[in-house]
Amino acid sequence: MEKITVRKARLAETIGQHVCLQGWIRTRRDSKGGFSFLEMNDGSSLANIQVIADQELPNYADEVKRLSAGCSVTVRGEIKQSGGKGQATELLASEVLVHGWADPESYPLQKKRHSFEKLREWAHLRPRTNSFGAVMRTRNQICRSIHDFFQEQEFLYVHTPIITTSDCEGAGEMFRVTTLDLDQVSRQAGQVDYACDFFDRPAFLTVSGQLEAEIFACSLGKAYTFGPTFRAENSNTSRHLAEFWMVEPEMAFCDLSGNMDLAEAFLKRVTGDVLDRCQEDMRFFMERIDNEVIDRLRRIVESDFLRISYTEAIDYLERSGEKFEFPVAWGADLQAEHERYLTEKKFQAPVIVYDYPRTIKPFYMKLSDDEKTVRAMDILVPGVGEIIGGSQREDRLDVVTARMQEQDLLPEDYWWYLDLRRYGTVPHSGFGLGLERLVQFVTGMTNIRDVIPFPRTPGNADF
Ligand code: ATP
Ligand code: MN
Numbered sequence: 001m002e003k004i005t006v007r008k009a010r011l012a013e014t015i016g017q018h019v020c021l022q023g024w025i026r027t028r029r030d031s032k033g034g035f036s037f038l039e040m041n042d043g044s045s046l047a048n049i050q051v052i053a054d055q056e057l058p059n060y061a062d063e064v065k066r067l068s069a070g071c072s073v074t075v076r077g078e079i080k081q082s083g084g085k086g087q088a089t090e091l092l093a094s095e096v097l098v099h100g101w102a103d104p105e106s107y108p109l110q111k112k113r114h115s116f117e118k119l120r121e122w123a124h125l126r127p128r129t130n131s132f133g134a135v136m137r138t139r140n141q142i143c144r145s146i147h148d149f150f151q152e153q154e155f156l157y158v159h160t161p162i163i164t165t166s167d168c169e170g171a172g173e174m175f176r177v178t179t180l181d182l183d184q185v186s187r188q189a190g191q192v193d194y195a196c197d198f199f200d201r202p203a204f205l206t207v208s209g210q211l212e213a214e215i216f217a218c219s220l221g222k223a224y225t226f227g228p229t230f231r232a233e234n235s236n237t238s239r240h241l242a243e244f245w246m247v248e249p250e251m252a253f254c255d256l257s258g259n260m261d262l263a264e265a266f267l268k269r270v271t272g273d274v275l276d277r278c279q280e281d282m283r284f285f286m287e288r289i290d291n292e293v294i295d296r297l298r299r300i301v302e303s304d305f306l307r308i309s310y311t312e313a314i315d316y317l318e319r320s321g322e323k324f325e326f327p328v329a330w331g332a333d334l335q336a337e338h339e340r341y342l343t344e345k346k347f348q349a350p351v352i353v354y355d356y357p358r359t360i361k362p363f364y365m366k367l368s369d370d371e372k373t374v375r376a377m378d379i380l381v382p383g384v385g386e387i388i389g390g391s392q393r394e395d396r397l398d399v400v401t402a403r404m405q406e407q408d409l410l411p412e413d414y415w416w417y418l419d420l421r422r423y424g425t426v427p428h429s430g431f432g433l434g435l436e437r438l439v440q441f442v443t444g445m446t447n448i449r450d451v452i453p454f455p456r457t458p459g460n461a462d463f
Pocket of ligand 1: 386
């Protein structure tokens with residue numbers, strides 16, 4: 001007897017087949033007619049399959065009638081046409097084998113619906129809920145589309161290191177990697193001797209694979225990284241994690257406008273695929289999480305993204321009449337509230353903001369001819385704010401060296417990065433997209449902790 005998934009068993013084309021299904025019971029309802037309805041789910045779809053278990057089954061009284069939410073079972077039987085609403089098929093059981101019981105007195109996932117906050121405490125059980133299952137299936141589709149998109153465009157998938165001794169952003173929000181005995185170190189007076197440490201120097205978890213991706217773009221043309229990224233920023237927001245997954249394409253012979261084109265095509269492809277292939281889960285998000293989510297995704301696919309310069313963005317913000325917590329002024333970074341105003345209120349669409357002041361952006365972004373701005377771009381989307389940050393990279397040896405010095409970085413620490421400009425330099429560009437922000441945007445989930453299996457945030461790495 002063939003084992004199939006619940007998703008398959010729900011298709012009318014399986015009617016008449018004798019199959020085996022394995023999964024977990026969601027509910028049991030006993031009928032007066034001497035049989036029970038079992039709702040069973042195996043994670044392959046949001047919807048359950050209805051199993052009809054008759055009293056003629058040898059273990060009906062002893063076992064079937066004791067089944068409750070969370071019990072694991074193997075059911076064999078025939079797929080029948082269903083008279084029930086919302087389902088084409090049901091499974092008439094010839095055998096129900098119980099693998100594991102779940103005491104209804106203590107099993108937390110009973111009929112009652114729990115808040116997302118509560119479910120975070122049960123990271124080992126929440127994948128059994130409808131909402132988390134839907135999020136995980138959608139996340140899976142997004143990852144698949146990410147690879148499909150880049151592979152079809154002949155990008156090379158490169159694995160950049162997770163442990164690094166360079167700090168990509170020149171900022172101090174990195175986790176340290178060390179084998180030094182911290183108890184010893186804290187008792188010693190004076191300087192830590194990194195020569196005794198594992199890598200003979202301070203080492204960190206990466207905040208971005210960009211600098212290494214540039215190496216591959218500048219030798220093999222087009223490359224992308226897709227891996228875990230770590231930021232020790234102490235920000236308890238609904239859009240920041242300490243550990244998240246980042247997609248970073250990098251392209252040789254590409255300027256900022258080519259970069260924006262790629263980013264836009266990329267977001268359109270991923271959202272389009274989700275609309276096509278995750279219809280059941282998307283309908284669930286629309287009904288339960290955010291009733292505008294599907295319309296918003298459709299608009300992404302259908303309409304061009306707006307492109308405005310940072311200077312124009314400041315202008316819109318100054319003339320908005322809004323009361324912002326952080327002041328708006330040319331030269332200051334856009335805060336989340338400013339980004340949200342632009343994409344949610346002013347334009348109600350994705351907005352690409354480009355050409356930011358040089359003083360608020362890292363050394364590697366290409367200096368514009370006006371020398372006041374750099375060729376950076378951020379993509380802002382409703383509900384999330386910044387989802388992508390990217391730039392054309394500075395490809396001139398003298399300019400990038402001066403920009404490092406301007407930001408108190410030592411050019412000798414980046415000797416290999418400078419070599420890329422010394423030998424066969426090319427215009428090149430790339431961007432970084434936070435996977436979880438994209439999953440948030442696509443699903444409408446409001447908290448980033450609910451779109452990753454095991455969220456890491458300040459004070460929280462329990463699971
Ligand atoms: P923000 O201003 O929102 O903190 P950022 O400017 O620090 O973002 P970048 O350094 O440009 O972000 O990183 C590229 C992308 O990585 C962002 O556009 C975002 O999608 C994602 N990202 C950045 N920090 C985090 C984080 N702590 N948790 C999840 N995703 C993040
Ligand atoms: Mn940040």
